[in-house]
Amino acid sequence: MVEFISPGPDSRAELIEMLAEAEQRELIEPESRAMLEGVIRMADLTAGDVMVAAPRMDVLEIQAPYEELLGIVIETAHSRFPVIEGARDNIIGILMAKDLLKLQRAPELNLRTLLRPAVFVPESKRLNELLRDFRSNRNHLAIVIDEFGNTAGLITIEDVLEEIVGEIEDEFDERDGESGVYTLADGSHRVAGDAGIAEVNAAFGTDLPEDRFDTIGGLVADQFGRVPRRSEAVEVGGLVFTVMLTRGGAVRWFRVQRASSPAEPSGATGSG
Numbered sequence: 001m002v003e004f005i006s007p008g009p010d011s012r013a014e015l016i017e018m019l020a021e022a023e024q025r026e027l028i029e030p031e032s033r034a035m036l037e038g039v040i041r042m043a044d045l046t047a048g049d050v051m052v053a054a055p056r057m058d059v060l061e062i063q064a065p066y067e068e069l070l071g072i073v074i075e076t077a078h079s080r081f082p083v084i085e086g087a088r089d090n091i092i093g094i095l096m097a098k099d100l101l102k103l104q105r106a107p108e109l110n111l112r113t114l115l116r117p118a119v120f121v122p123e124s125k126r127l128n129e130l131l132r133d134f135r136s137n138r139n140h141l142a143i144v145i146d147e148f149g150n151t152a153g154l155i156t157i158e159d160v161l162e163e164i165v166g167e168i169e170d171e172f173d174e175r176d177g178e179s180g181v182y183t184l185a186d187g188s189h190r191v192a193g194d195a196g197i198a199e200v201n202a203a204f205g206t207d208l209p210e211d212r213f214d215t216i217g218g219l220v221a222d223q224f225g226r227v228p229r230r231s232e233a234v235e236v237g238g239l240v241f242t243v244m245l246t247r248g249g250a251v252r253w254f255r256v257q258r259a260s261s262p263a264e265p266s267g268a269t270g271s272g
Contacts, residue, residue, distance in 0.1 A: 015040060016037055016040060019033045019036055019037060020033065035164055038163055038164035039164055041163070042127045042128055042131075042160075042163045042164060043126065043127075043128050045126070045127045045163060046123060046124050046125060046126055046127065047121055047122070047123055047124070047125040047126075047127065047130055047142070047144045047155050048123030048124065048144065048152065048153075049127075050127065050155055050159050050160065050163060051123075051144045051152065051153035051154060051155040051159070052153050052154055052155070052159075052230070052231055053152070053153045053231075054088065054089075054151045054152055054153050054154075056153075056231040056232075057082060057088075057153065057154055058072065058076045058078060058081060059081060059082045059083065059084050059088060059091075060072060060073075060081045060082070060083045060084070060095055061083075061084055061085070062083050062084065062085045062092060062111060062112065063085070066100075066103055066104075066107075069100060069111075070100065073097045073100060078097065079096065079097050079098075079140075080094055080095070080096055080097065080140060080141045080156075081094065081095050081097065082094060082118065082141075082143060082154060083095050083111075083115055088151070089150055089151045091118050091143055091151060092112075092115065092118075093112075093115030093116055093117060093118055094115065094116045094117070094118050094141060095111075095114060095115055095116070096114075096116065099114040100114070102114065118142075118143050119133075119137070119139050119141070119142040119143065120142065120143045120144075120145050121133075121142045121143070121144055121145070121155070122144070122145060122146075122147075123144055123145070123146055123147070123152050125144075127160050127163060130142070130155070130160055131157070131160045131161075134157040134160065139157075140156055140157045140158075141154060141155070141156045141157075142154065142155055142156075180192030180194065180195025180196070180199060180200075180216075181195060181199060181200065181203040184255070188255055188256060188257045189203070189204075189255070189256045189257075190244065190253055190254070190255060190256075191203075191216060191241075191253070191254045191255075191256045192216075192252065192253060192254075193215065193216065193217030193220075193250055193251035193252050193253065193254065194215045194216075194217060194250075195215060195216050195217075196214065196215060196216070197209070197210045197213060197214070197215065197216055197219060198210055200216045200239075200256075204239060204256070204258070206237050206238060206239060207237065208236065208237045208239075216241075216254070217250055217251045217254075219236065220234060220236060220241050220251065220254065221250075221251065223236050227246065227250065227251070228243045228246070228251065229243065229246065230243050230244070230245065230246055231243060235259050238258060238259050239256050239257070239258060239259060240256065240257045240258070240259050241254045241255075241256055242254060242255040242256075242257075
């Protein structure tokens with residue numbers, strides 16, 4: 001009788017509508033509603049939907065000199081790295097960034113002894129199942145393989161959680177001053193998505209159009225025709241914009257390099 005008088009939702013779409021109504025009636029907070037929606041929608045997503053594609057993965061070569069490995073770790077600031085031998089598809093293990101420091105104090109150590117086993121999951125793995133595996137196995141990173149057994153990309157526990165709670169910001173996510181353009185150690189720049197186009201033009205000596213958009217994030221998103229995902233890159237006005245962080249349907253930070261001296265776009269692979 002209760003079900004007849006006040007029927008419950010018959011679909012996920014109706015359930016999401018009910019959550020929106022509950023928010024409007026101030027029964028739940030907007031943040032809670034967004035998280036609940038994220039949990040519901042996550043059931044329809046797979047590892048292939050969220051992964052960082054293989055060409056954009058930051059990897060370490062097992063035979064590379066220590067200084068080269070350390071340089072990559074410092075530049076990308078990830079906590080975990082796939083380690084390859086020869087071809088990028090040949091992943092032989094996962095290296096924790098903190099374990100690399102052990103070689104500094106004990107150079108006689110073999111890097112192979114520091115590797116941890118890589119976890120492989122299919123592209124079709126559902127995110128709710130993957131999150132359960134991450135929690136039970138205490139792994140924070142998995143290599144995604146396609147139907148032919150080739151490396152399709154990688155996914156971290158942070159990538160999965162972000163589908164629920166939104167982008168998880170790192171320590172550099174808050175702007176310390178008024179400027180939205182920062183110089184990085186490798187000579188590239190970190191540019192805030194809400195930085196004014198005039199500010200970017202002044203910093204790089206470019207002539208990006210200032211009549212259609214107020215922010216550089218709006219201009220770059222227009223080039224994509226959509227909100228770009230993390231690690232995607234596009235060239236605009238002689239500059240290469242690589243997405244470092246997105247949040248709330250907008251880009252928070254770009255890595256920017258001049259197109260005349262491009263470097264391999266940086267992909268986010270670690271969980272921290």
